[in-house]
Amino acid sequence: MTTPRIVDAHMHLGAPGTLFTFGWELADILRLMDRLGIDRAYSMHHNWLAGHCEEARTASLEAFEKSGGRLPFLAVHNPNEENESLHAMNACLGHEGFIGIKIHPSFHGLSADDERYESIWDYATEHRLPILSHTWSETYNPVQKLSQPMLFEKYIASYPRVAFVMGHCGGPGAGRGQAIHLAQKYPNVYLDIAGDIFSLGLVPELVQAVGAHKVLFGSDMPWIDPRARLGAVLLANLDDTAKTQILGQNAMHVFEPRLVAGERLC
Amino acid sequence: MWLSEMEAELRKQAQALNLFDASSWLGRTTALPLMDEGTPELLGRVHKESFIRGALVSHWRAGQDCSQESNRLLLRQIADRDNWYATLSLQPLLPVDPDSPASPKWVWPTKVRAVRVFPSSFQYPLVDWCVGSLCEMLIERRLPLFVLHTETTFQDLYALASRYPKLRIVIESQTRKILYHMRAVLPLMKACPNIHLETSNLCAQGMVEYIVKNLGADRLIFGTFAPANDPIVPLGMLLQADISQADKLAIAGDNMRRLIAKVQR
Numbered sequence: 381m382t383t384p385r386i387v388d389a390h391m392h393l394g395a396p397g398t399l400f401t402f403g404w405e406l407a408d409i410l411r412l413m414d415r416l417g418i419d420r421a422y423s424m425h426h427n428w429l430a431g432h433c434e435e436a437r438t439a440s441l442e443a444f445e446k447s448g449g450r451l452p453f454l455a456v457h458n459p460n461e462e463n464e465s466l467h468a469m470n471a472c473l474g475h476e477g478f479i480g481i482k483i484h485p486s487f488h489g490l491s492a493d494d495e496r497y498e499s500i501w502d503y504a505t506e507h508r509l510p511i512l513s514h515t516w517s518e519t520y521n522p523v524q525k526l527s528q529p530m531l532f533e534k535y536i537a538s539y540p541r542v543a544f545v546m547g548h549c550g551g552p553g554a555g556r557g558q559a560i561h562l563a564q565k566y567p568n569v570y571l572d573i574a575g576d577i578f579s580l581g582l583v584p585e586l587v588q589a590v591g592a593h594k595v596l597f598g599s600d601m602p603w604i605d606p607r608a609r610l611g612a613v614l615l616a617n618l619d620d621t622a623k624t625q626i627l628g629q630n631a632m633h634v635f636e637p638r639l640v641a642g643e644r645l646c
Numbered sequence: 647m648w649l650s651e652m653e654a655e656l657r658k659q660a661q662a663l664n665l666f667d668a669s670s671w672l673g674r675t676t677a678l679p680l681m682d683e684g685t686p687e688l689l690g691r692v693h694k695e696s697f698i699r700g701a702l703v704s705h706w707r708a709g710q711d712c713s714q715e716s717n718r719l720l721l722r723q724i725a726d727r728d729n730w731y732a733t734l735s736l737q738p739l740l741p742v743d744p745d746s747p748a749s750p751k752w753v754w755p756t757k758v759r760a761v762r763v764f765p766s767s768f769q770y771p772l773v774d775w776c777v778g779s780l781c782e783m784l785i786e787r788r789l790p791l792f793v794l795h796t797e798t799t800f801q802d803l804y805a806l807a808s809r810y811p812k813l814r815i816v817i818e819s820q821t822r823k824i825l826y827h828m829r830a831v832l833p834l835m836k837a838c839p840n841i842h843l844e845t846s847n848l849c850a851q852g853m854v855e856y857i858v859k860n861l862g863a864d865r866l867i868f869g870t871f872a873p874a875n876d877p878i879v880p881l882g883m884l885l886q887a888d889i890s891q892a893d894k895l896a897i898a899g900d901n902m903r904r905l906i907a908k909v910q911r
Binding site for chain 2 (some may be wrong): 385398400401402403404412416417458520531534538552553554556576577579580581582602603604605606607608609610611612615616617620623624627637
């Protein structure tokens with residue numbers, strides 16, 4: 381296999397709940413990836429977030445196979461339903477498509493520093509898996525305060541061997557400053573640009589603050605169209621080396637080190 | 647090499663779009679704490695870097711405290727910019743504010759090409775009995791009406807657009823996610839041909855193609871929400887959209903230019 385160049389490190393498979401978006405079915409996703417030159421995308425199935433673990437596991441494995449391995453996946457851990465989450469995750473161990481763990485404190489209604497998250501950080505250490513979490517700023521939506529970046533610090537500091545990706549780089553407000561602070565302070569923290577974080581000059585700002593080696597391209601499709609994020613990297617005022625890292629190398633370094641020279645970080 | 651080629655191609659295509667931004671802003675808003683102050687200098691630089699050749703410009707003070715003061719500031723700050731036009735902030739014509747188009751002393755400033763209302767912020771409903779006379783004035787002058795989707799309800803927009811079919815209404819996709827509301831926005835646009843949608847936050851997957859295919863490219867108006875947001879976002883959506891070049895040109899600027907070309911001065 382040729383080394384992928386563009387890797388979307390944050391997307392979802394399955395119907396996006398109450399939301400209407402166009403083209404979320406697997407064939408549509410693959411068609412869009414082909415059109416935009418996205419070689420691989422890391423999926424977190426909506427059904428997994430919603431707690432339908434077995435259904436989501438089956439769909440994720442199927443998508444991995446049908447896509448010819450272009451859609452590796454993260455298993456979602458919900459501490460409120462720990463047994464089911466871990467059961468599904470255990471069933472994925474050893475499969476080449478299983479590349480990491482997703483947590484979502486806001487969606488699951490549990491603060492990111494809650495002690496019930498400890499087991500998954502242990503699990504990630506034991507199985508050498510990276511964790512990607514939804515992170516956001518405190519906003520009009522009250523559940524977002526559960527995912528403020530600083531809440532993750534106790535686990536980040538205690539589990540230095542777990543590579544941790546802050547999804548949405550802390551969101552559109554004060555969370556971004558917190559996310560940058562943590563990525564500067566801890567070698568195992570990375571930031572992805574997925575979602576509707578559309579502020580002026582975001583990507584160069586992150587690169588200047590934490591270095592290009594810590595920033596990952598992600599889309600959050602089908603919520604957010606990948607074109608809303610891809611242009612932000614392709615047209616950013618950055619050199620090609622930085623863009624190459626952001627568009628794919630960093631994601632592979634964190635989630636699929638077998639595809640690039642180097643060892644898995646955790 | 648592949649990256650340089652890809653970037654060069656996108657830049658070439660962006661140049662060819664002849665972009666006109668329907669949503670540029672001066673000042674700043676507390677709703678977006680990380681944004682830099684929108685000065686004319688910053689906005690001019692952002693336009694230049696983003697291939698934007700003209701813009702409808704607004705001022706943030708309009709939605710926060712005083713629309714009259716906002717309009718004065720706006721007109722002063724864009725006075726010497728050839729391709730910048732004002733989106734004035736107005737209130738219902740009754741009661742008559744001292745600085746209102748209903749006042750005998752009122753003179754329409756020459757740079758005005760659109761009007762925005764903030765019903766929620768100024769605590770009135772966007773309904774006929776309250777804004778009807780304003781709508782009639784806008785129709786007479788052929789001025790399009792801009793409304794942030796967070797400032798009203800889709801029910802009120804439907805009733806107003808139906809009551810005034812000659813009024814061109816541009817729904818703005820800010821300041822919160824409009825993607826949550828597409829099950830209302832799309833039927834609303836289908837029902838009301840005089841409603842257009844601004845694109846700065848139109849980021850749900852495949853939505854540009856969906857609207858072009860099902861409603862027509864003439865319904866979309868390119869906007870950036872700069873300098874709070876990065877024009878690269880709506881530009882990237884448009885550049886890589888799976889639609890014809892003619893449709894891209896329409897969305898990029900031709901639709902808005904056509905609307906404001908009809909404004910009575």
